[in-house]
Amino acid sequence: MVHLQLGHLGSASVFLAFALALYATVVGALGAHRRDARLQTSARLAAVATFLVVATAIAVMEAALVTNDFSVQYVAEHSRVASPLWVKIVTLWAALQGSILLWGFLLTAYTALLAFTAPLSPLRPWALAILSGVQVFFLGVVAFVANPFHTLVNPPADGPGPNALLQNHWMMAVHPVLMYLGFVGLTVPFAYAMAALITRRPGSEWMVQTRRWALTGWGFLGAAIVAGGWWSYEVLGWGGYWAWDPVENVSFMPWLTATAFIHGVQVQERRRMLKSWNVMLIALTFCLSILGTFLTRSGVVSSVHAFGDGPVGPAFLGFFVLVTLFAFGLIALRWDQVRDRAELDAVVSRESGYLAGNILFLAIAFTVLLGTLFPLLVEAVSGQRVTVGPPFFDQVTLPLWMLVFLLMGIGPLLPWRKAEGASLRRNVAWLAGGFVVAGGLALALGMREVYPTLTVALAGYNLVSLGLLLGQALVPRLRLSKRGAWSVLWSYAHESRRRVGSMIAHLAVIIVAVGIAFSSGYRVDQQVRIGFNQSATFQGYTLTPVDRFMERSASRISSGAVVDVSKNGRKVATLRPRTNVFGSSRQPVSKPAVMYTFSHDLYLNLDNTIGPDTSYVVLRTVYSPLVSWIWFGGLLLAFGVVMSLLPSRRRLAERRAELAAEAGAEERSRA
Amino acid sequence: MSGRKLAYAVLGVAVLAVAGVMLYKALNNSLVYFVLPNEYAKDPQGFAGRRIRLGGLVEPGTVAFDDNTLQLTFTITDSIKSYPVAYKGAPPDLFKADQGVVVEGRFRGGTFVGDQLLVKHSADYHPPAPGQPIDVNMLKQTLQ
Numbered sequence: 001m002v003h004l005q006l007g008h009l010g011s012a013s014v015f016l017a018f019a020l021a022l023y024a025t026v027v028g029a030l031g032a033h034r035r036d037a038r039l040q041t042s043a044r045l046a047a048v049a050t051f052l053v054v055a056t057a058i059a060v061m062e063a064a065l066v067t068n069d070f071s072v073q074y075v076a077e078h079s080r081v082a083s084p085l086w087v088k089i090v091t092l093w094a095a096l097q098g099s100i101l102l103w104g105f106l107l108t109a110y111t112a113l114l115a116f117t118a119p120l121s122p123l124r125p126w127a128l129a130i131l132s133g134v135q136v137f138f139l140g141v142v143a144f145v146a147n148p149f150h151t152l153v154n155p156p157a158d159g160p161g162p163n164a165l166l167q168n169h170w171m172m173a174v175h176p177v178l179m180y181l182g183f184v185g186l187t188v189p190f191a192y193a194m195a196a197l198i199t200r201r202p203g204s205e206w207m208v209q210t211r212r213w214a215l216t217g218w219g220f221l222g223a224a225i226v227a228g229g230w231w232s233y234e235v236l237g238w239g240g241y242w243a244w245d246p247v248e249n250v251s252f253m254p255w256l257t258a259t260a261f262i263h264g265v266q267v268q269e270r271r272r273m274l275k276s277w278n279v280m281l282i283a284l285t286f287c288l289s290i291l292g293t294f295l296t297r298s299g300v301v302s303s304v305h306a307f308g309d310g311p312v313g314p315a316f317l318g319f320f321v322l323v324t325l326f327a328f329g330l331i332a333l334r335w336d337q338v339r340d341r342a343e344l345d346a347v348v349s350r351e352s353g354y355l356a357g358n359i360l361f362l363a364i365a366f367t368v369l370l371g372t373l374f375p376l377l378v379e380a381v382s383g384q385r386v387t388v389g390p391p392f393f394d395q396v397t398l399p400l401w402m403l404v405f406l407l408m409g410i411g412p413l414l415p416w417r418k419a420e421g422a423s424l425r426r427n428v429a430w431l432a433g434g435f436v437v438a439g440g441l442a443l444a445l446g447m448r449e450v451y452p453t454l455t456v457a458l459a460g461y462n463l464v465s466l467g468l469l470l471g472q473a474l475v476p477r478l479r480l481s482k483r484g485a486w487s488v489l490w491s492y493a494h495e496s497r498r499r500v501g502s503m504i505a506h507l508a509v510i511i512v513a514v515g516i517a518f519s520s521g522y523r524v525d526q527q528v529r530i531g532f533n534q535s536a537t538f539q540g541y542t543l544t545p546v547d548r549f550m551e552r553s554a555s556r557i558s559s560g561a562v563v564d565v566s567k568n569g570r571k572v573a574t575l576r577p578r579t580n581v582f583g584s585s586r587q588p589v590s591k592p593a594v595m596y597t598f599s600h601d602l603y604l605n606l607d608n609t610i611g612p613d614t615s616y617v618v619l620r621t622v623y624s625p626l627v628s629w630i631w632f633g634g635l636l637l638a639f640g641v642v643m644s645l646l647p648s649r650r651r652l653a654e655r656r657a658e659l660a661a662e663a664g665a666e667e668r669s670r671a
Numbered sequence: 672m673s674g675r676k677l678a679y680a681v682l683g684v685a686v687l688a689v690a691g692v693m694l695y696k697a698l699n700n701s702l703v704y705f706v707l708p709n710e711y712a713k714d715p716q717g718f719a720g721r722r723i724r725l726g727g728l729v730e731p732g733t734v735a736f737d738d739n740t741l742q743l744t745f746t747i748t749d750s751i752k753s754y755p756v757a758y759k760g761a762p763p764d765l766f767k768a769d770q771g772v773v774v775e776g777r778f779r780g781g782t783f784v785g786d787q788l789l790v791k792h793s794a795d796y797h798p799p800a801p802g803q804p805i806d807v808n809m810l811k812q813t814l815q
Contacts, residue, residue: 363690367694370694370698371698374698374702378702384704384705385704385705385811386702386703386704386705387702387703387705387724388698388701388702388703389701389702389703389722390701391697391700391701392697392698392700392701395697395700395701396693396694396697527741527759527760527761529738529739529741529761579764587764587765588764607760607761607763608761609764616738618738618741618760618761
């Protein structure tokens with residue numbers, strides 16, 4: 001008799017979920033095509049059932065991980081008895097099969113949420129059918145290609161544990177989830193866009209209905225990228241946060257096209273322009289997220305990050321080809337309806353600013369794609385193995401970013417349709433003033449590097465722009481109101497959340513840009529050898545290794561040095577850079593120690609292994625100015641997104657009215 | 672086609688052409704070739720002054736590390752050709768004789784001066800028994 005195991009329950013769940021998703025797709029599409037409400041309802045219920053079944057699969061996997069059930073292959077290959085509980089829980093997404101299961105789970109969760117909360121519209125049935133179709137792919141991969149629930153007949157007593165680099169920092173528990181929330185969130189507007197094309201309703205309806213989803217997905221993806229950068233900084237030991245590695249690039253490309261999309265949407269909402277452009281951007285975003293998964297999970301591009309070549313490569317490549325053909329085929333088929341009939345009224349206007357910004361984002365995305373894929377091309381043509389170094393990406397994208405910042409300042413100040421001469425000249429004069437003052441200050445303080453100096457000048461220019469925008473909004477309100485400035489600002493922020501949210505987001509972008517400019521332009525990186533109880537100076541700091549330590553816990557062994565950091569004879573910090581060895585893997589991973597300050601970080605990474613009789617430490621010491629501005633800016637950006645997502649009071653009232661109307665309509669149709 | 676549209680089209684093509692040339696130049700300048708010592712030996716002129724990634728095995732008995740100046744020197748080999756390597760920095764933890772390594776840097780004279788040193792620990796590749804020849808293709812596969 002076969003003993004029923006957790007693995008069987010998990011496998012049964014994913015097979016059932018696959019079947020349900022297939023049902024929801026076919027019946028949903030049929031119901032949408034025939035406008036049959038019963039079929040549509042059946043598909044909606046199937047979408048909810050899919051979610052519940054996948055949730056069961058997730059619960060089964062978590063149960064297997066937490067109870068060390070090594071009869072489940074995924075647990076046997078990636079978990080370990082001695083790991084702390086949190087590591088066991090996040091091991092669900094520490095390796096390929098589990099993370100695809102998680103991706104599928106989030107997709108079913110979003111779809112089920114949408115099936116229940118999305119307002120009734122002609123688009124909804126098709127959008128749900130498309131989302132279910134995407135689920136069929138992911139759940140199919142989970143069930144047939146990379147099933148994490150395979151059971152082992154002779155389970156081992158213990159496993160190797162997850163990849164050491166992932167156990168080394170708690171951020172790895174957060175970063176992948178943020179990433180998938182981003183990808184999945186951006187799938188919703190994609191599905192609605194396709195639904196709009198299928199139903200020949202290419203107006204703004206699909207965008208307005210998915211504005212929140214798009215912004216949420218974009219926000220999560222951005223947060224994931226910043227979180228990933230911080231993880232690299234805290235773990236990889238070279239004191240940097242971005243290396244233009246393929247794995248980083250493939251998450252960056254969809255973010256760039258999504259950034260273009262959320263900006264392009266504004267133009268379509270206000271001017272009914274850029275219809276085809278927006279549909280293409282969201283389709284591109286979705287295709288790039290699949291392509292990225294293919295590139296990093298199939299081993300076709302080499303990366304410093306540890307990703308094995310799994311069996312899912314061909315599946316993702318096939319799906320990429322399929323969705324690209326489907327999406328762009330559909331756009332071609334409906335070209336007559338989506339192409340713009342209106343033309344730009346004037347070269348200098350808000351909409352042309354948006355358009356130029358969009359082109360820049362696309363150009364950057366294309367550059368990143370080219371640099372990422374070029375090694376493949378060269379190898380295919382000449383058989384030579386090459387890598388494209390960071391200089392390429394920097395050389396090409398930095399000038400483009402400078403143009404983006406230029407547009408970010410002037411764009412929001414331009415009126416729609418056509419800019420008037422007088423006010424335009426006045427605004428440009430103000431902006432130029434900000435540019436010259438900030439740039440001059442940077443030069444006076446001794447900055448000579450081109451891009452950091454230019455970034456400071458453009459930061460000044462953008463701050464002036466934000467000041468002008470706020471002034472334009474507040475000055476008339478202050479004149480009309482008897483209240484004080486703060487109270488007016490407060491109520492303005494409440495009324496115009498989208499506008500204020502975008503200002504906060506732009507401010508955050510300036511802060512991140514300045515952080516990147518300084519930390520990459522003025523970073524000092526040295527390797528020093530210091531004997532114990534001797535001192536070395538580095539950037540005005542005196543570093544003294546005073547002791548060595550070794551800590552042993554069930555899951556890891558750490559050894560390292562205790563380094564006193566003093567400045568002008570005063571002790572400012574004690575840092576403990578170390579190397580960790582996790583479990584049975586003999587591979588030591590270093591864990592740098594960082595002293596965070598507002599103006600710069602002092603970063604120490606241990607480059608030799610400290611044993612009981614080691615007499616000196618070799619430290620990689622990195623001094624990077626303003627690097628913490630990047631993390632702070634990332635948080636502020638997330639805050640700006642949340643701000644624009646919060647419904648304004650007016651919008652809440654509208655929504656209540658819509659719901660009431662919808663309920664009335666449903667009652668009438670039943671009657 | 673109206674004059675204005677023609678002007679836009681010409682402008683667009685010109686911008687694309689300039690962008691294409693710039694992209695090509697930037698790409699060509701930042702390509703880093705991955706080669707084994709014997710491949711470099713075939714065409715040293717072709718790689719003159721270029722940044723490359725040199726892969727091979729650490730030749731036993733050649734490793735010297737001065738822990739005062741943090742200067743590491745060793746010989747990298749693919750059994751056909753060997754080159755001395757100079758690297759400023761402490762050897763990584765898994766660095767040892769017969770280990771597969773990839774060094775990134777440039778040739779200066781006859782010495783390869785590296786600024787990045789990666790130890791490749793692959794489960795697939797085992798150094799041959801002493802006296803046995805190295806399978807160069809296999810080595811290249813494992814190191815990249």
